[in-house]
Amino acid sequence: MSNEPVVFVIDDDEGARHSLEFLIDVAGLRVRSFASADAFLEARLPLDHACVITDVRMPGMNGVELVTELKRRGASVPVIVITGHADVPLAIQAMRAGVADFIEKPFDDDTILAAIRAAFAAQAGRDEAHVERDRTLARLATLSHREREVMQGLVAGHANKVIAFDLEISARTVEVYRANVMTKMHAKSLSELVRMVTIAELAG
Structure with missing residues (x-):
């Protein structure tokens, strides 16, 4: 059919x-x-x-x-x-x-x-909604472990310096990971990234 x-x-x-x-x-x-x-x-x-x-x-x-x-x-x-x-x-x-x-x-x-x-x-x-959820989960799967850690910090509203302190890396390194996350997730803004992560969490 x-x-x-x-x-x-x-x-x-x-x-x-x-x-x-x-x-x-x-x-x-x-x-x-x-x-x-x-x-x-x-x-x-x-x-x-x-x-x-x-x-x-x-x-x-x-x-x-x-x-x-x-x-x-x-x-x-x-x-x-x-x-x-x-x-x-x-x-x-x-x-x-x-x-x-x-x-x-x-x-x-x-x-x-x-x-x-x-x-x-x-x-x-x-x-x-199902298509968007599946697309978001597929993008999340491309993130490295460290990129996921940085993303969780961003979604929690933490500044780069705070994330750097928590992960024991430099603020400059956090910026690099942050850029990678935004690119891989196809997120144009932090609020869009937060929405994507929320969709993924609901799916889980």
Whole structure:
């Protein structure tokens, strides 16, 4: 499958499933539907650049159980749960399980399309953050042990002289290491370096 966004619709109600499929297709998005959560999971489709819309109450695995299973498998795909009025408590349970949104029936076309677009936008933001994190970690890996020590001093807000004293090297040597760190990390300023190190620490 390509990197083009795709929406997976999971609903045991054939009429509702085809109606959603038609709506999403007309909106210009790729769509594929399944009659059950089990059938969807068995297909083992790549979930990058994807969004899942599922009914909360279905025979077999329900929408909440699907969200839990996707999380167990390490899939970060956004899930939108569709719920009947009587299923609102179950939908709230789904929200706690990590769904992107839940929409109560009956819903209008604009509501579901807005939820899909919001889910894709949030996923794009996460993807971008992951790329930046990986790029930062790769740059950190190029630093020598001493360069890392100098960097930690810089990030802690210490002056060159203080870092030099702590590491028992000259202030001039600290300046050389500092320049190396900024170059290898592609940091234009100290604040940018601090942000990069923070991203790396969160990743760890």
